[in-house]
Amino acid sequence: MGKVLEKKRLNEFLSKVSKGGDLIAPVKRDTLRFEIVKDFNDICLEGRPLFPVKKFFSPAKEDLFNLNLTNKNKPFDEEKIKLKPRVIFGGRLCDFNGLLKLDKLFLSEEYQDDYYKLARENTLLLGINCDPAPSEYCFCESMDLEKYYDLFFHDMGDKYYIEAGSEKGKTLIIDLEDYDFTIPSIKCEKKLYTKDISKYYDDSAWDKENDKCLSCGKCTAHCTTCLCFDMIDELEADVKHGKRFKEWDSCQFLNFTEVAGGAIFRKDRINRFKHRIYHKLQYFREKFDMDMCTGCGRCIESCPRLIDFTEVINNFKD
Amino acid sequence: MNKKLRIGVKSITGCAGCQLSLYFIEDVLLELLDKIDLVAAPMIKSKNEEEYDVLFIEGSVSSQDDLDNLLKFRKQAKFLIALGACASHGCMQSMKHLMNEKEVEKDVYNKFPSDKRLKPITSVPIHKHVKVDFYIPGCPPNNEEIAQVFKWLVQGKRLKVYDKAVCHECSLKENYCLLDQGIECLGPLMNGGCKALCPDYNHPCTGCRGMLDDANLKSGKEMLKDKGFDPDMMIKRMTKYNALQFKEFEKPPEESK
Ligand code: SF4
Numbered sequence: 200m201g202k203v204l205e206k207k208r209l210n211e212f213l214s215k216v217s218k219g220g221d222l223i224a225p226v227k228r229d230t231l232r233f234e235i236v237k238d239f240n241d242i243c244l245e246g247r248p249l250f251p252v253k254k255f256f257s258p259a260k261e262d263l264f265n266l267n268l269t270n271k272n273k274p275f276d277e278e279k280i281k282l283k284p285r286v287i288f289g290g291r292l293c294d295f296n297g298l299l300k301l302d303k304l305f306l307s308e309e310y311q312d313d314y315y316k317l318a319r320e321n322t323l324l325l326g327i328n329c330d331p332a333p334s335e336y337c338f339c340e341s342m343d344l345e346k347y348y349d350l351f352f353h354d355m356g357d358k359y360y361i362e363a364g365s366e367k368g369k370t371l372i373i374d375l376e377d378y379d380f381t382i383p384s385i386k387c388e389k390k391l392y393t394k395d396i397s398k399y400y401d402d403s404a405w406d407k408e409n410d411k412c413l414s415c416g417k418c419t420a421h422c423t424t425c426l427c428f429d430m431i432d433e434l435e436a437d438v439k440h441g442k443r444f445k446e447w448d449s450c451q452f453l454n455f456t457e458v459a460g461g462a463i464f465r466k467d468r469i470n471r472f473k474h475r476i477y478h479k480l481q482y483f484r485e486k487f488d489m490d491m492c493t494g495c496g497r498c499i500e501s502c503p504r505l506i507d508f509t510e511v512i513n514n515f516k517d
Numbered sequence: 518m519n520k521k522l523r524i525g526v527k528s529i530t531g532c533a534g535c536q537l538s539l540y541f542i543e544d545v546l547l548e549l550l551d552k553i554d555l556v557a558a559p560m561i562k563s564k565n566e567e568e569y570d571v572l573f574i575e576g577s578v579s580s581q582d583d584l585d586n587l588l589k590f591r592k593q594a595k596f597l598i599a600l601g602a603c604a605s606h607g608c609m610q611s612m613k614h615l616m617n618e619k620e621v622e623k624d625v626y627n628k629f630p631s632d633k634r635l636k637p638i639t640s641v642p643i644h645k646h647v648k649v650d651f652y653i654p655g656c657p658p659n660n661e662e663i664a665q666v667f668k669w670l671v672q673g674k675r676l677k678v679y680d681k682a683v684c685h686e687c688s689l690k691e692n693y694c695l696l697d698q699g700i701e702c703l704g705p706l707m708n709g710g711c712k713a714l715c716p717d718y719n720h721p722c723t724g725c726r727g728m729l730d731d732a733n734l735k736s737g738k739e740m741l742k743d744k745g746f747d748p749d750m751m752i753k754r755m756t757k758y759n760a761l762q763f764k765e766f767e768k769p770p771e772e773s774k
Pocket residue numbers: 411412413414415416417418419451498501502503504505506
């Protein structure tokens with residue numbers, strides 16, 4: 200059983216839960232983006248931002264440490280990030296499932312990313328249900344999403360039904376009125392018929408979509424779960440000062456797999472395309488026992504050629 | 518301490534804007550004065566030497582004089598850098614590759630029939646005549662990037678040109694894609710490194726840094742057609758800086774296997 204909140208009390212509720220921190224929500228300017236909200240009236244729940252929330256946990260460009268060789272005692276100075284507590288409101292189930300996948304990686308003992316961890320620990324996730332699906336490219340219904348959020352809102356016309364998904368979430372709504380309701384599951388027009396693609400690496404269905412690919416990297420930049428990055432060292436002219444930073448990269452680029460000596464492992468575009476999809480549906484599963492894809496469809500929607508890997512998979516010959 | 522690097526800047530047919538961009542990094546150049554000697558920089562000094570460790574060349578080969586000079590420069594330089602769009606990709610001068618060369622020449626040069634210097638040759642980027650060791654593309658090239666190259670040179674690091682599509686930097690900035698707003702952006706086909714300067718200001722990319730090495734021109738054209746843009750206009754846009762590359766993508770030259 201959950202709780203209920205009248206819509207006219209939403210802003211009051213959001214301002215209470217985000218007190219002393221930042222509220223992040225979809226805001227519409229030229230287009231819809233997740234932003235730090237300055238005016239509650241800017242929040243827009245019509246549609247779904249094409250850019251996912253990963254940037255709040257691992258920004259497109261992030262400094263890691265500064266180098267100063269003139270300071271003998273402390274030549275390396277790690278970037279200290281100070282983070283205000285944050286509340287993301289209006290994320291969709293796929294957005295937060297994207298974080299679930301990234302958590303598997305960046306909160307794991309083996310690959311823990313301290314910056315990511317700090318950002319995760321300081322952020323509350325308040326989702327909103329999709330009824331109907333906001334984009335024709337959504338296919339999350341096929342992707343077994345989990346209830347991964349602190350709170351989840353469902354629009355009931357003049358009020359929201361709210362369900363807690365964590366202990367923290369429960370305390371946020373403890374004062375609200377009880378309400379008995381079951382949130383309907385999300386329905387999508389688009390479907391992915393199978394997620395087991397291991398036998399189809401050489402299927403001819405890959406070619407048609409791949410021929411359209413421009414290797415522009417928009418699919419991965421917009422993907423809810425892609426966080427591949429390049430590590431870059433920059434030295435000042437004096438060769439004493441510098442910094443190391445990371446910047447998002449993409450396996451769709453020709454030189455992503457370049458190694459010392461100049462060899463490139465995935466020269467052919469088709470191998471890059473296949474790598475992207477196999478990473479999402481097979482390699483990640485082999486490690487973490489879940490898909491890396493949330494079915495958000497952003498890779499399709501953002502692609503200049505609307506390249507759709509569900510079309511490939513749904514057309515494998517049996 | 519190592520010997521200072523002998524740096525030169527030379528120009529063939531171009532607008533001199535690339536050279537100018539190089540001098541705009543005066544703060545970095547000053548910092549590097551104990552590591553480099555600017556031995557040739559005709560735009561800012563009158564006494565210029567020859568023989569270079571590193572030579573920057575701006576402009577495309579567009580006359581017999583250009584070609585003679587370029588061949589001489591190559592012999593004088595240990596490491597040669599193509600600076601800017603003309604030297605790297607041919608730029609506007611090379612639009613002739615898609616026109617009837619004789620007619621273009623008649624229109625322009627017949628006005629001065631007696632001046633032999635004005636006899637043009639087929640305009641090409643410098644790598645068509647000499648070995649080029651590194652490229653700094655762009656019209657004009659970005660001064661931060663030039664500064665970076667200077668730092669790498671004095672540090673002895675391997676130089677690296679930005680080789681991802683314009684769309685990448687544009688997406689990292691969360692720009693609202695111009696293609697989704699009905700504007701004919703060529704970002705998916707073009708080399709970035711400009712930090713998506715044009716799309717950032719809602720101006721479509723026309724590819725001043727050249728086409729991607731693996732640009733998918735066929736799909737790019739289909740994309741523009743699907744989105745309803747005038748194909749002739751699009752070819753004109755695509756070839757403003759990159760006529761030669763465009764031509765070679767359409768019909769790869771024999772020698773490239
Ligand atoms: S967005 Fe589309 S065209 Fe660009 S790299 Fe991805 S699949 Fe290829």
